Amino acid sequence: MDRQAAYKYQRRSQWLLLFSVLVIATCGLIYELVAGTLASYLLGDSVTQFSLIIGIYLFSMGIGSFLSKYFNKNLIEWFIRIEILVGIIGGISAPLLFITFPLVHSFNIILYGLVILVGTLVGIEIPLLLKILKDKLSFSELVSRVFTFDYIGALLASLVFPLLFVPKLGLIRTSLFFGILNIGIGLLLCFFYEKKIKHAGRLKIIAAFFLFAEVILFAFGDKLLDISDAMNYEDQVVYAKTTPYQRLVITRNKNDIRLYINSNLQFSSADEYRYHEALVHPALSIHAHPKNILVLGGGDGLAIREIVKYPEVEKVDLVDLDPEMTRLFKSHSMLAPLNEHSFSNPKVNIINADAFIWLQNNKQKYDCVIIDFPDPSGFAVGKLYSNTFYKELKKHLTTEAIFVVQSTSPLVAPKSFWCVNKTIGSVGFHTLPYHNFVPSFGEWGYILGSLSPFPDSTQNIPFKIPGKYISTETFAIMLVFSPDMKTKADLEVNKLNNQILVNYFEEEWSKYLDK
Structure with a gap:
């Protein structure tokens, strides 16, 4: 090889290895994001899960960096082996986790084990590359280029994961796609450095086999999720x-x-009417003339179904974060009949936005507000039960407004339920807690709120719209709490900076689910 050809080869070699850094950083962070997202889907509490995944992954990279000192020979070959191994483990991580979740009790061990494996392997790769390139570049140029490509890869992963891959491919195909990319780079390096690798032929066969396997799994990604x-x-x-x-x-x-x-x-269609009648009808029956209604959450349209039964209602704004949820319950032939096509009612205006941010940017006032958020199982939802949120809500209420908050089970989680009640009261609202029995859920709780005190006669309110379940007599019973639905604990107000409600909820429901 003449000098010019050798120079060109060295240049191509440097840029191929630097491109490998970009791929390593992108794929490594994608696997981390896949694990964190999947854990939050399956285990709840997204903040805790992402914190654990990130911490374990970074610690594992530190272990990998430490272990890299033992790799001193055949560096290119070891680098390719690890690149292929990262592609195999990272690529199958999402399908493996989805499939094992319903089968094994110790799911967390598998989850964190995969994170440790991937993190350790990625932690070995960058130091290996530095060793490979140390004689080809000056120290300052080497560090500058390697970490520039590393950080660019991290940025690329953080952008494409939520904006492109999860919406278009889903978690299973996303992890497989980047596994294919990892293995593909390993295979490309096998061909490029064929003369420098002792076992190049064997590595090519291994890489090609697993590349083909992951391509097949990618093609049947939806089937894997269906199986799960x-x-x-x-x-x-x-x-x-x-x-x-x-x-x-x-x-x-x-x-x-x-x-x-x-x-x-x-919800269960067999008994959801019990939940939604109890959620909607007390507030709209207590208010004399409920014209403008706001629904926060409730993207299934079942609460809207009950609201539009009131002829005096003129406008209903529904704010739900997920457009796929509202689209599904507006257009799906099996689901739209459940809410009696309420999303097609001309009185109803659907807004897909974060409720907290939307309240901060909106100035309209409402006569009734129906708050139907998921339970506060994580900090992302817990903020919607905070005193800050209720202060913001206060700005959107007319003088005689009534609002209601679904507030989890007072039987299973009495501290959580009464914490919500205390938090609402802490910002100047008068509250009226009540509960009912929903067979698919068990005993469930709600809290009415108002700027004015609720009179004693509230328990005898006549309901304007007859329900299958709700009535004056049943509502009077719903206002009575048995001793096992109360708590003697000195509860804190749920604030944005402490999210104590999430801790109460996790503590109480985990005991119940572990029984």
């Missing part, structure tokens, strides 16, 4: 989709349709 859903739910899964915000699953049997969000039951 079938194992995770007793009834037939008729719809499943991972949106940028949550995992939606609809199941059906002969008598029942159920919605699950992130594996948590949201």
Whole structure:
């Protein structure tokens, strides 16, 4: 090889290895994000799960960096081996986790084990590259280029993961796509450095085999998720989709349709009327003339179904974060009849936005507000039960306004329920807690709020719209709490900077679910 050809080869070699740094950083962070997102879907509490995943991943990279000192020979070959191994483990991580979740009790061990493996391997790769390139570049140029490509890869991953890959491919295909990319780079390096690798032929066969395997898995990614859903739910899964915000699953049997969000039951069509009648009708019956209504959450349209039964209602604004949720319950032939096509009612205006931010940017006032958020199982939802949120809500209420908040189970989680009550009261609202029994959920709680005190006669209010469940007599019973639904604990107000409600909720529900 003449000098010019050798120079060109060295230049191509440097840029190929630097491009490998970009791929390593991008794929490594993608695997980390996939694990964190999947853990938050399946285990709840996204802040805790992401904190654990990030901490374990970075610690594992430190272990990998330490172990890299033992790699002193055949550096190119070891680098390619590790690149292929990262592609195999990282690529199959999401399908493996989805499939094992309903099968194994110690799911966390598998989750964190995969994170440790990937983090350790990625931690070995960068130091190996530095060793490979140390004789080809000056120290300052070497560090500058390697870390520039590393950080560019991290930025690229953080942008494409939420904006492109999760909405378009979902978690399973995303992890497989980047696994294919990792293995593909390893295979490319095998061909480029063929003469410098002792076992190049064997590595090519291994890389090609696993590349082909992951391409096949990628092609059948939806089938893998269907298998996972079938194992995770007793009834037939008729719809499943991972949106940028949550995992939606609809199941059906002969008598029942159920919605699950992130594996948590949201409603059963067999008895959801008990929940939604109790949520909506007390507030709209107490208010003399409810014209303008705001619904926060409730993207299934079932609360809207009850609201539009009132002829005096002129306008209903619904604010729900996930556009896929509202689209589904507006257009799906099986689901739209459940809410009696309420989203097609001309009085209803659907707004897809974060409720907290939307309240901060909106000035309209409402006569009634129906708040139907998921339970405060994580900090992202816990903020919507904070005193700061209720202070913001206060700005949007007319003088005689009534609002209601679904507030989890006072039987299973009495501290959580009464914490919500105390938090609402802490910002100057008068509260009226009540509860009812929903067979698919158990005993469930709600809290009415108002700027004015609720008179004693409230327990005898005549309901303007007759319900299948709610009535003056049943509401009077709903206002009575048995001793086991109360708590003697000295509860704190739920604030943005402490999110104590999330801790109460996790503590109480984890004991119940572990029984």
